[in-house]
Amino acid sequence: MSKIAVIKTGGKQYKVKEGSIVKIEKLETESGKKVKLDTLLIADGSKIELGKPSLGEKVEAEVLETGKDKKVTVVKYKSKTRYKRTLGHRQPFTTIKVLTIA
Secondary structure (H helix, E strand, O other): OEEEEEEEEEEEEEEEEOOEEEEEEOOOOOOOOOEEEEEEEEEOOEEEEOOOOEEEEEEEEEEEEEEEEEOEEEEEEOOOEEEEEEEEEOOOEEEEEEEEEO
């Protein structure tokens, strides 16, 4: 059984394994660089380490790419007042590959 970790970045939590590729909120790092991520939980078979609130930076990952997601269209509309607004948003993201879980 491989190690599983729960990491927290960008206000969200992700469940990762060694070798997994995850799309997370944008990090200010270039492609090819290694980053350490804040770890909340590590499970290895029946052994579980739980942080209160975290275990520190125990997950090391490599940044694969940084980009923007597909466009999401937002429409604001109010009936009977001739009010309609349309705007689009492309959320930035970073794709990482988990190398090691300490």
